[in-house]
Amino acid sequence: MPPWNGWGPSPMPVETHICLPQIRAVGSRRRLSLALLITSSRFFTLQFGGVILSPWHLLWRGLLCRSSSHAAMPARYAPSIRGRLPWLLLVAQAAMVLFFLFFVSFDPPADSSLVMYTAFQDINVMIFLGCGFLFAFLRRYGFSSIAFNLLIAAVGVQWAVIVNGLLLNFQDGFVQINLMSVVTATMSIVSVLISAGVLLGKVNPVQLIFMTIVEVTAMATNRWIVTEFLRIDSHVAMMNVHIFGAYFGLTIAWLHTQPILATEIKRSKERSEPVSDLFSMIGALFLWMFFPSFNSMLVQNIAEKKNAVYNTYFALAVSAVTAFSMSAMTSKNGKLNMNHIRNAALAGGVIISFSAYMIQFPWIAMTLGLLAGIVSVHGLNYIQTCLNSVFEMHDTCGVHATFGLPGILGGAAHAILLLTSPWEDFTTLGYHALVHVGALCFTLFLSIGVGLITGIILKFKWWRAPQDWKYFDDQAYWEFPHLARKL
Structure with missing residues (x-):
């Protein structure tokens, strides 16, 4: 041819x-x-x-281009936060510096003021390392998971010192600061980090800062009401952080969940990879190791503090063993699921948090750990799926199964243990149990109510929230020079 x-x-x-x-x-x-x-x-x-x-x-190709809706689709860019995040952080930080300048003073040093410094460092490891790495399981959201955790904690600690001081430590026109007040402020922001785990990848740092300010204030108010009016011990009232953070975040997620999260995004970006799962497991190990310090930190009585340490450790051990058992049992192929292990292993520390100081027999703590492991794994398998698909309440990190349900079960177990305590007057026992149930319900209702108001405010367009195609993506907020050189 x-x-x-x-x-x-x-x-x-x-x-x-x-x-x-x-x-x-x-x-x-x-x-x-x-x-x-x-x-x-x-x-x-x-x-x-x-x-x-x-x-x-x-001619035919031009005909098709005019008919197709994707022919002239503009590039999808995430909304810039330059006009909001820098100024919000600078204004908030300047306001807190001025407050510390005029209204904050240090308590006179005591001989035993630094005895708890070692335990305080345990709490810091849990907050900054444990929670930061625990939520770093998303394959394209590792930068934001760890760094935003640091940002929330740094802002939240300062604000918690101010709010707790105004409500609990305000004397002679000044907020008195000592190591105990700093420890209390650090433990208070656990609720914010738990809520951030629910919303991980779906809100920008500006929204997270606003949520931190609101939730720390609400949590401090809840603790003040429970301790001052219901006469609940301070260390017991602090353990409400798990419940408050879980249901505060779930309420906001209910208002922000979009149907696309169950289809396109979940299949593409909301995934983990071996390296990200490994980092997340390291964070879970940090939390697992130092959970006894968290549950015993505010307990004053020496004998009760020892009980809290021992019981928390046994409950964590049993929940970890149960997590392996339930994960293999509920898997289709009989294999272990890393998501089950890292979450359910921590549920034992949550369920024992209310009653760890008062349990006299380790088998009770171990039974609670067993219950926590079973509930957590089944919650991740079934309840979380129901929340995501039926109620459109998307929980990124499985916070409800790790902190929410075990926290409620722990509060109920605390009330039951109060009824079985060796008191002479059964009327007094019933009154104490009823008060603790009332405090638990009040915490639950306050977290949902404040979360509902906060979620409505966060839906305003002023926040420039990320669009659904930028969910779970670090490129919406971070520079990647190594990727730019390849283009």
């Missing part, structure tokens, strides 16, 4: 590159003309550098 000179009918049919979805997207009259165009594409063709062009083919 002689070579073709580029003019006239081509000896070979021309590739039209027309796909089936594009044919279906156009009207019936245009589909009818497709056969004619394909037939006539052999004539009046032109060849430039080995590329064969037909005027009929070019």
Whole structure:
């Protein structure tokens, strides 16, 4: 066959590159003309550098481009936070510095003021390392998970010192600061970090800062009401952070969950990889190791403090063993699930938090740990799926199964243990149990109510929240120079 000179009918049919979805997207009259165009594409063709062009083919391609909704789609960029985040942080930090300047003073040092410094460092490890790495399981959201955890904790500690001081430690016109007040402030922000785990990847740092300010204030108010009016011990009232943080975050998630989270995003970005799962497991180990310090930190009585340490450790050990058992039992292939292990292993420390100081027999703590492991794994398998799909309450980190349900079960177990305590007056026992149930219900209702108001405010367009196509993606907030060099 002689070579073709580029003019006239081509000896070979021309590739039209027309796909089936594009044919279906156009009207019936245009589909009818497709056969004619394909037939006539052999004539009046032109060849430039080995590329064969037909005027009929070019006309048809232009026809499809005008009919397709994706032909001229603009690039999708995340909303910039430059105009909001820097100024919000600077204004908030300047306001707190001025408050510390005029209204904060240190308590006179005591001989035993630094005895608890070691335990204080345990709490810091839990907050900054444990929670930071625990939520770093998303394969494309590792930078934000760890760094935003640091930002929330740094802002939250300062604000918690102020709010707790105004409500509990305000004397002679000054907020008195000592190591105990700093420890209390650090423990208070656990609720914010738990709520951030629910909303991980779906809100920007500006929204997180506002949520931190509101939730720390609400949690401090809850603790003040429970201790001052219901006469609950301070260390017991602090253990409400798990329940408050879980249901505060779930309420906001209910207002912010979009249907796309159950389809496209969940299959593409909301995934983990071996490296991210490994980092998340390291964070869970930090929390697991130092949970006894958290549960015993505010207990004053030496004997009760020892009980809290021992019981928390046994409950954590049993919940970890149960997590392995339940994960293999509920898996389709009989294999272990890293998500089950890292979450359910921590549930034992949550369920024992209310009653760790008062349990005299380790088998009770171990039973609670067993219950926590079972509930947590089944909550991750079934309840979380129900929340995401039926109620459209998307929980990114499985906080409800790790902190919410075990926290409620722990509060109920505390009330039951109060009824079985060796008191002489059963009326007094019943009164104490009823008060603790009332405090638990009040914490639950306050977290949902404040979370509902906060969620409505966070839906305003002023916050420039990330669009659904930028969920669970670090590129919405961070620079990646190594990627830019490859382009």
